[in-house]
Amino acid sequence: MARASSSVLVFIRQNPRTPQNPNSQIRNLALGTREGGHGGEEIKQNPNHEPSHNAHNDFTEIAKEVSTITRTKPRWEQTLLSDFPSFNFSDPRFFNELMKHQNNVLLSLRFFHWLCSRNGFSPDSVSLTALFDALVEAKACSAAKSFLDYTGFQPTAASFECYLRCLFEVGLVEEALDVFDRLRGDGIFPSTTTWNSALSGSLKVGRIDLVWKLYSEMMVSSVVANVDVETVGYLIRAFCEENNVSKGYGLLRQVLEDGLDPGKAAFNKLISGFCKQRQYARVSELLHTMIAKNNAPNIFTYQEVINGLCKRGKQLEGFRVFNDLKERGYAPDRVMYTKMIHGLCQMRWLGDARKLWFEMIQKGFIPNEYTYSVLIYGLCKIGNLEGARKLYKEMCDRGYRETTVSYNMMISWLCVNGRVNEAHELFEEMPQKGVVRDVSTYNNLIRGFCREGKTVEGKNLLKKLLVQGLQPSTPSFTPIIRNLCQGGDIEEAKKLWNDMQNWGLIPFVCSRNHIITGLCEQGFIEEGMEWLLEMMQNKVKPKKKTFETLVRCLSQRDRSDDTLLVLEIMFSIGYTLKRGVCQTVVKKLCKENSHFVEMHLGEILERV
Known part of the structure; x- marks a missing residue:
């Protein structure tokens, strides 16, 4: 097995990954070979009591019969003794056979537990x-754990390590950590x-925190001298x-300089990571x-590339x-085609999508739900x-069950294209076919109803x-x-705004703009100004249309000072003023303070 050079170990030590909780106790693990072990003694037969050849043959034949019975007879425990009335099942040699x-x-x-229940x-x-x-x-880790708890048996060191590797392989990491502690204790x-x-x-x-905890233990134990390229790959x-x-x-470059290859999985992860960062x-x-x-890239490597690009x-x-x-x-496979x-x-x-669809089918890949x-x-x-x-009907006819995702897709696009009634029919159909509605289902239809002006249905x-x-x-x-x-029911809108915040939701910027515009249109300009200033204090940029509505409403009510204040804020964040709005503002200001307009007219016109 290829070993990482000292330069790789230097890199690792210089780039430690500190666990998020520095006070947490890292399990103190150690490496090495234990001489001997519990339960590993070889059974020595007394030469004066060795079984005869005929006895061994009896064990073999009866073991074959019993194994067949336990596979085919549901309640064999109730009849096994009567099936073999003179046979001694308690002889350990029989269980081995x-x-x-x-x-x-x-x-x-199961047979072992039955034997244990017999005197x-x-x-x-x-x-x-x-x-x-x-x-x-057999990767029956839960059964193995129960077996240890039931018998109190102490496996050999080699058996314990196999058990530990099995636990990690099937994802039982917490149980594996307990075994690590037990190994340390022994x-x-x-x-x-x-x-x-x-x-x-x-x-x-996905327990990356555990990767670094285990690695920290490797660093302080004697195993660090034997860190191999497989470890570096993990x-x-x-990191990715x-x-x-x-x-x-950086770690990859280091092992490559030492002439080592961390494996395709490490390369694939790096490729996926750089695709996310657009570092092509x-x-x-x-x-x-x-x-x-x-180490030629395989189909999974290119899947990462194509997926990242798309x-x-x-x-x-x-x-x-x-x-x-x-061409190469x-x-x-079907995943890449999809x-x-x-x-x-x-x-x-x-x-081109349809061409690939039929090409995939010709290659023997049947389209799935996705x-x-x-x-x-x-x-x-x-x-x-x-x-x-x-195509949706074809999918259903092929036996693929309608899903929440497929319904949501159809409801969304029907609403986008103004076919809200059809979308609502699909919505009502979902529970009849046992398909669960989620938040997206409701949101799609709410948006569709509101786009059609059906606010009551949306509510x-x-x-x-x-x-x-x-x-x-x-x-x-x-x-x-x-x-x-937009319909003038500003109080109801503010109530929904408060409900949204009570749910812990962050409103979109457009909702603030709608409320400011609605307040101004209803004559609540002071409150509209308060909302605008609150947005600026929270570093939220209002839309240009919001400023224009506020300026228009202020100028119509002869609020010159407030109009100029809003204009100043508007210009300071880079917005310009529409010609029509500018003309309205200038006319109003000329009636009130022509001298002031003469001084600042050029500045206002520059923003048009």
Whole structure:
């Protein structure tokens, strides 16, 4: 196994990842090899009491019969003794023989518990070790833990390490940490392989904090001298998971200089991270590095590249990479086809998206729910709702169950295209088909109703949302507040504003603008000014239209000083004034203070 050089260890020490809670106790783990172990003694047969050859044959034949019975007979415990009235099942040698012929370790465990319930059975260490190791090999970690608790059995050091690796592999990290403590208490020092399993398991379950805690223990234990390139690969991935891609890249460069390769998973994580940061030059460099190191990028590497490009609005580049892959002989799978179809739909390239759709089917990949959804999305995006509904029906006819996501997509686009009644029909259909409505479902229809001027229906939907016990979001309130302000019901709008804040939601800037405009239109200019000043104090930039409405209302009411104050604020944040609004303001000011206008007219006109 390749070992990281001292220079890599220097890099790691110089770039420590301090745990978020410095006071938390890091489990004190150690490495090494324990000589001997509990329960590992070899059973020595008394030469004067060795079983005869015939007795052994009896064990074998009966073990075969019993293993068949335990696999096929539901309640064999009630009849097994009567089936073999003269046989001594308590002989430990029989259980060992049964283990050889029983191909289901859980049935062996069941038989073991049955034996323990009988008087006279005392399992030997060989039987216990064999059963425990079989449970671990089958990844039956919960059963293995129960077995240890039930028997009080002390496995060998090697068996304990296998158990520990199994726990991390299946994601039972908390249980694994308890085993680490138990190993420490027994003076057992895990190998580097076990440490790497711990790091890998922690990464799988997203416990990056645990990766750094375990790594800290490695640094203070003797295992640090044996940190290998696999360990470094896990550390690179941990850096990337924390969006600290630059440190992960620095560690990669260090191991590459030492002639080592941390593996595709580390490269893939770095590529994904640099795609998120739009550092495509780094992505290209990493791809070339992989090829130069005879570690050619696989289909998953390119999936990261294409996915990163499409998510960052570079669908065209992603499409080029996709086509280049096929020319090089790579075979995209359904996931990659789906991602590329989605990217093309985002660009409104429905023709190319359809070509890929049929190409995917020709390659033997049947579209799944998500693939259908992305093409339906594309058809909706270009306004082809009939095509979208036809494809939606095809998806349902193929046996794919309608989901909340697919319903939300159709409801949203029907509302966008002014077909709110049809969207409402789908909304009512959802519970009939057992599909759950979520907040997005309600928000889409509330927005659709409000866009059509049906504010009452929107308010009723909001009430239903709350009655259902769903947590509303800011878009649940925003379109209703807008309509209420535009309709002159400013008090109701302010009530909804307060309700939104009571839910702990942060209102959109547009809602503040709507309320200021509504207050001014209703003649509550003082209150409108207060809202405007509060926005400025909170460093929230009002819209230009809000300023213009406020200036117009102030000038119409001959509030010259306030008009000039609002103009000054408006100009200070970079807005200009429409010619029509400027003419209204100048006329009003000329009537009140012509001398002042002569002094500041040039400045006002410069802002037109």
